[in-house]
Amino acid sequence: MHDPIDRLNAQLERLHAHPFHARRLPRSIASAAEFAERVPLMSRAQFVAEMGKPGYGAFAPHVPPVRIHLTPMGPALVPILHSAADLRAMESACGQHLDACGIGPGDVCMVTFGYHLFVAGMFYQSQMEARGVACIPHGPGETERAAQVARQCGVTVLAGNPTHALKLIEAGCPVPRVFFAGGEPFSGNETLYARVRAAMPGTLLIDSYSLSECLPVARTFPGGTGVHVFDELLHAEVIDPDSGAPLPEGERGELVLTHLQKELQPLVRYRTGDLAVLERTASVRGRTVSLPRVVFGRVDSMVKVKGVKVYPSELKRVLQGVAGATGAYRIVVRSKAHGGDHLTLLVEGTPADMEAIAERFRRQTLIHADAIEAVDTLEGAALVQDERRQTT
CATH class of the missing domain: 3.40.50.12780 (ANL, N-terminal domain)
Incomplete structure (x- = not known):
């Protein structure tokens, strides 16, 4: 079974009676667009809350797990369960990759x-x-x-x-x-x-x-x-983090994943x-x-500047490898006197190449920074200082 819609429908059929998913999912869909339209998004908070219930709540294992890892999610260590079939599916997919290598x-x-x-x-x-x-x-x-x-x-x-x-x-x-x-x-x-x-x-x-x-x-x-993407294991989408609407190929947004084979803890339209x-590319090993x-x-702390959504955490890429920069930064957004936004990027340290930072910022965010300033020390951990709220 190689068709993506067939894979999605097979998983929907398997999950139609699942305690968490039963009332959330259709039995089948005709297209990826219908899947996105009819299936609600699932948050990490929902997953953590369910796993915190006695016996893991609606994710109680219906077959015995053979491996349990724990991963930090907020203040909790959340168990991640794998059945024998789950491990074999992962090993098969990774085995094809090892063959390719x-x-x-x-x-x-x-x-x-x-x-x-x-x-x-x-x-x-x-x-x-x-x-x-x-x-x-x-x-x-x-x-x-x-x-x-x-x-x-x-x-x-x-x-x-x-x-x-x-x-x-x-x-x-x-x-x-x-x-x-x-x-x-x-x-x-x-x-x-x-x-x-x-x-x-x-x-x-x-x-x-x-x-x-x-x-x-x-x-x-x-x-x-x-x-x-190991698309025999996962269906991947990118959505607008605000509206939840699917985004076209090539646009940046929040990655959403759906398990196609997972037996224990199957996640459907899971917001990462x-x-x-x-x-989409030409086929590479299928x-x-x-x-x-x-x-x-x-996606945390998104701020809209000059009509463009800027995700502050993505800017760490802008400073990677820049000599003299500590890696700490902050976006400061103000309102211009005659309307519009003024964006300043504060960079901690003594960066050697401000022009390179400006060009990287433009490529990463698709907008220009009005100013880039170096400061000795940035107090606090905030990535965004939005002063427009103080003037509106």
Whole structure:
């Protein structure tokens, strides 16, 4: 079953009697537009509230879970449940990706993501082992020891945080044939990506995007652009965060995901809170949906300036790799005397290239900043200071 509508309808049929979804979902739809029109959006708050009830409320497992991770959502650690079928579906999808990357028996993968309660370490280990790849579950830290182990065991595949991977290479870790990056912005951080590329010149670099409750979402595929959605596992949409209306391909908005196979905790039109752009591409290993810039911010604290929606958290990309900038910033919006908005971007530190910041700001937001000012210290954590409210 490869047609996206067939996949959606199969999941709708499976969920028609689900305690959470039963009264929310139609039995079938004829198009993606009908799906978006008839199926309500689901928030993280709804999910957390249900999971906080005795026995996980309407998400009580109807088959026994075989793996339970926990993930922080607000003040709570929320259990993320996987059935045996859930794990097999993930391993199958990831296995196709490993095939595309030329990874298989004979390879040795060191996993330097964390294990403990969280998901990343076991996620990578299980998919590698399912494909016959030897796996070293090292975890983060202890750089010198990790580099020694990698040399001793002949590591060919590395999975971990890019910044930590650079330290491993400096400590003598063999340059891997394939590197799986996660835990921090990677392909969207031009400076960090260039440093990793320089340290691993012949390595296939894989960026990825996942949520604990939607795992995996998308990865770099050789020959593709951006990260390609595992569309056998998830249906992806981008919506206007204010109205909830679906947005056309190529427009930035909030990423919304629907599980297509998940047995435990199935999420339907789940608002991730992440900003993304979605585009259709030529088929890359059967995948035709891509997030060309991965995700680049959160929808929180959106402010409309000069008629354009600006999401303050997306501006961290503007300062990535700028010498002298600490990374802290603030948008200050005022009303002009004769109407219109005046936008100032305050940047903490002593940035060396203000013109580069201005150009990046324009590309990221599609508007010009009226002023960009460097300040020694920004007090407080607010990303937006909207003074228009004080004058209207």
